[in-house]
Amino acid sequence: MKLTYTPEQEAFRREVRGWMEAHVPAKPLPSFDASREGFEAHRQWERTLNSGRWGMVTWPEAYGGRALDLIQWLIFEEEYYRAGAPLRVNQNGIFLLAPTMMEFGSAEQKARFLPRMAAGDDIWAQAWSEPQAGSDLAGVRASATLDGDHYVLNGHKIWSSRAVFADWAFGLFRTDPASERHKGLSLILFPLSAEGVRVQAIPQIDGETGFAEIFLEGARIPVENRLGEEGQGWAICMATAGFERGLMLRSPARYQVAAQKLVQLYRRHENEVDPTVKAAVMQAWMDSEAYALSIYATASRLMAGGKIGPEASTNKIFWSEMDIALHRTALAILGPRAELLDTAPDAGDVDGWLGGYLFSLAGPIYAGTNEVQRNIIAERMLGLPKG
């Protein structure tokens, strides 16, 4: 065990920092969920990242990456968030679909989709949930019926983040109509612009159209867009969920920067708040550090040949609950100004904390509710019987 960076890792950090300082937009980009303009500004940022080959540093060089290891990825993320770089509009593609595609995709699929994903040419949305298949994802009914060398897609997908403006979606479909539950499902990639695909925005709690429902009405998708084998969809989705909960979706730097900002906010208002606020600020910092240490330990373990297991579910619970506590603490410091929008004349340093708080409330719900995660921990880590 050695918890210091090598000279090479320090040099890499300097390289990332130098590039970020030169390229990160001085003014924050408009939200990618609120308008086409904001979405395209973020796509442009993805292109800029890719021009420096910083789009996805862990990917093989052939797909636009740098083939870096997970510790280097963590260093990259630390510098990324430290520089205040824009959120990744393509996170569903690069963090979820891509690792799955690396593992289950054909050589043709990788060559076809990954470089375009890295370049921001294709922005991806996830199409898994359905109105009757939320936490109980195995209840998926949307169908893909084989017709010659095409699948015909029918059904109703919902809660697809970014789908309003995105280019492609990866969806879970029933390819065997006689099948039930986890069997007979397949993962199919489809363009959101295809005929027979209709996207309808759903306004979120903050008023933005961050997610959408997707109506599939006889869309014809070539068979070569199926990822993995027919019937392998559930296993592939669970592998994706492992990446999602385990490591990539929420890198620790995001919370460490938030905790650092919270400490700064507290210092400005130290004399206006009671001692419980100080304790909450410290807890936020300690939790963000604990999360970082945990991810460093996981990264080290994976680099030594280990695998992500059910403990990934503990990550998702931890960061989502930490995020809510952290933002609630910020609102407690802001006091009567907590409810003000950034546009209010006397908003002062409300600085997006309210928006961050609202978004944090989604954390225990998306990527598998925390209740589902707790069941997974109980059944697969502790070995308690299924209900």
Added chain:
Amino acid sequence: MDFTFSDEQRMMAEVARDMLVTECSSAAMRHQMKSGVARDDVRWAKICGMGLPGVLALEASGGLGLAETDFVLIAEACGYTALPEPLVEHAGVALPLLVEAGGETSLLGRTTSGEATIAVGHPANPFVSEADTAEALLLAHRGEVHLVETRNVGLVRQESIDPFRRLFRVEWAPTSTTRIAPAAEGDVLWTRTLDRGALFAAAQCLGLAQRAVDLATDYAKERQQFGKPIGSTQAIKHLLSTVQVKIEFAKPVVHAAAAELSARSAYASPRISQAKLAASEAADLAARTAVQVHGAMGYSWEVDVHFFLKRSLALTHTWGTPAFHRARVAQRIFEGPLGPDHTFIRESANA
């Protein structure tokens, strides 16, 4: 950057844990509690046979010459089994202090082998645990380190709720011959001793927490109500999962603290404090949850849960209270460099 234990480290801890689990069976613990003997001689002989008392002691005196990182998993195992004997404080705290303070050599050999033990009276702890069975005590006087033979001090027993903790107020008088390190050196020595005490208390808390979860999980699998195991209900699953999450995120903090103390990093002390807070909170929640999952049985003397509850309670407030450790973390947060590039010590922070 490598945040993994070596195969040797994991193997040594596994062997120790297996032995302790066998030796600290429920029957053995209850027999010892009833008889009131301080030490189970057979168990202590096995501990000594593995060389555990000398893990952190110098090779020259027969020890293994290893570092805190090598002992942290063993301390977890001691918590997991609520070990009555003072292996953690003797091997993890007292002996390293004796070595660093340059204590006498004849005692070194016998304490390294475990033939004799020593106990520490740190200013942070008003009472010295396992003082009566120790051959000598390391005591503080105005920052100095004193080595005093136990037969030359007065011991006033303080009954603890933990049936296996033997606490004493020590009545003694320092002399120039008992002093083994002056105050000038003592400050550093006592701080590092507190760090080791807190670190290994935190490690024990991790073990205590996991054992409480394991006991409750076993019970929840067996106990039937409404025609099914209570552990199949989400009410029970979610209680236990919540504790497991707390354990999973205390663990890397404790392990990082051990590595940072071994490396004598400037971040070691605040990290140890963070680890002590996180691990003792996990142990507290785990023990209380285990009582709840056991229902009325959990409130009984009959099931073992109370051993782990009581040890958690004791360790939470020794080797620095939560308030003490929060103050050290506050210093790190409000005076040290923050941000994602400062999780680990860097050249710039050392300067």
